Amino acid sequence: MKFFPLLMVAALAATVPAMAEEVTLYSARIESLIKPLLDAYTKETGVQVRFVTDKEGPLMERLKAEGANTPADILLTVDAGNLWQAQQLGLLKPIKSTVLEANVPAHLRDPQGEWFGLSVRARTMFYNTEQVKPSQLSTYEDLADPKWKGKLCLRTSKKVYNQSLVGTMIARLGEPKTEQIVRGWVANLATDPFADDTMMLKAIAAGQCDVGIANTYYFGRLIDKNAKLPLAVFWPNQKTNGVHVNISGAGVTRYAKNEKGAIKLLEWLSSEKAQNLYADVNMEYPVNPKVKPDPKVAAWGDFKHDYINVAKAGELQTTAVKLMDRAGYR
Numbered sequence: 001m002k003f004f005p006l007l008m009v010a011a012l013a014a015t016v017p018a019m020a021e022e023v024t025l026y027s028a029r030i031e032s033l034i035k036p037l038l039d040a041y042t043k044e045t046g047v048q049v050r051f052v053t054d055k056e057g058p059l060m061e062r063l064k065a066e067g068a069n070t071p072a073d074i075l076l077t078v079d080a081g082n083l084w085q086a087q088q089l090g091l092l093k094p095i096k097s098t099v100l101e102a103n104v105p106a107h108l109r110d111p112q113g114e115w116f117g118l119s120v121r122a123r124t125m126f127y128n129t130e131q132v133k134p135s136q137l138s139t140y141e142d143l144a145d146p147k148w149k150g151k152l153c154l155r156t157s158k159k160v161y162n163q164s165l166v167g168t169m170i171a172r173l174g175e176p177k178t179e180q181i182v183r184g185w186v187a188n189l190a191t192d193p194f195a196d197d198t199m200m201l202k203a204i205a206a207g208q209c210d211v212g213i214a215n216t217y218y219f220g221r222l223i224d225k226n227a228k229l230p231l232a233v234f235w236p237n238q239k240t241n242g243v244h245v246n247i248s249g250a251g252v253t254r255y256a257k258n259e260k261g262a263i264k265l266l267e268w269l270s271s272e273k274a275q276n277l278y279a280d281v282n283m284e285y286p287v288n289p290k291v292k293p294d295p296k297v298a299a300w301g302d303f304k305h306d307y308i309n310v311a312k313a314g315e316l317q318t319t320a321v322k323l324m325d326r327a328g329y330r
């Protein structure tokens with residue numbers, strides 16, 4: 001008889017499902033981009049994913065304020081510059097995952113394992129097809145040439161995307177050379193820098209300027225709405241260091257309650273089956289080299305991208321901000 005209670009427990013355990021596992025995500029990417037993906041994860045694994053979405057600044061503030069009491073297991077955001085900031089604030093913890101190391105190329109993740117790229121975004125050049133021939137274009141550096149006077153449009157230097165671009169230019173070319181280029185850009189501006197990439201692209205399409213720099217997915221959204229816009233992609237620096245790329249990515253929070261679950265979710269996000277779902281929804285590029293981009297994105301052409309570690313963008317962010325300020329790039 002003394003085994004009976006044990007049998008009872010076993011029978012009970014078989015009928016009452018174990019407490020569903022849960023992972024909590026703080027996401028600077030909007031709900032419409034991440035929810036389909038997290039739903040797919042829950043469907044496949046039974047793991048519930050709670051998430052909070054906000055801008056990266058408030059999310060990092062929140063993580064800092066909550067400290068060890070945070071419910072967040074993962075911080076997900078865009079731009080290596082932001083992930084690097086989170087790392088500097090001590091909000092992330094280094095993890096070891098052979099799956100992530102295999103799926104995410106080394107230059108698209110933190111060398112210390114505190115964050116990992118999950119999609120790639122290319123910050124390239126766009127031109128007005130009625131005003132410019134692609135043969136006139138070559139490099140980011142060339143946009144500083146006086147031949148582009150009054151013909152260049154840029155987004156504001158306040159945006160981390162441009163800070164990262166200039167940061168990697170500093171890493172490649174050194175500060176004096178980069179400053180000279182940024183001064184040249186400023187001298188060539190057709191109009192004040194724009195608040196966002198979309199407004200800038202519209203200005204190029206409208207003929208207000210000939211050429212500018214933007215992330216490809218903004219272009220994708222625009223031509224989705226109007227395929228006839230006189231706007232095209234140009235891949236610069238193909239004979240030198242390649243197109244500036246950045247990432248959206250994530251890291252495990254320093255005080256994650258479910259570190260194992262967090263790592264499993266990140267591993268899944270980098271897997272072949274999740275990568276298309278993740279990258280295609282925002283017309284980005286998969287980070288996992290085994291996965292092809294969406295046909296719509298692939299149609300913009302192949303290009304060589306810069307293989308400098310994106311962590312450089314973070315390391316040189318302050319230097320880049322000061323340089324752009326000195327050069328009068330607002």
Ligand code: FE
Nearest residue numbers: 078197215218
């Ligand atoms: Fe963006």
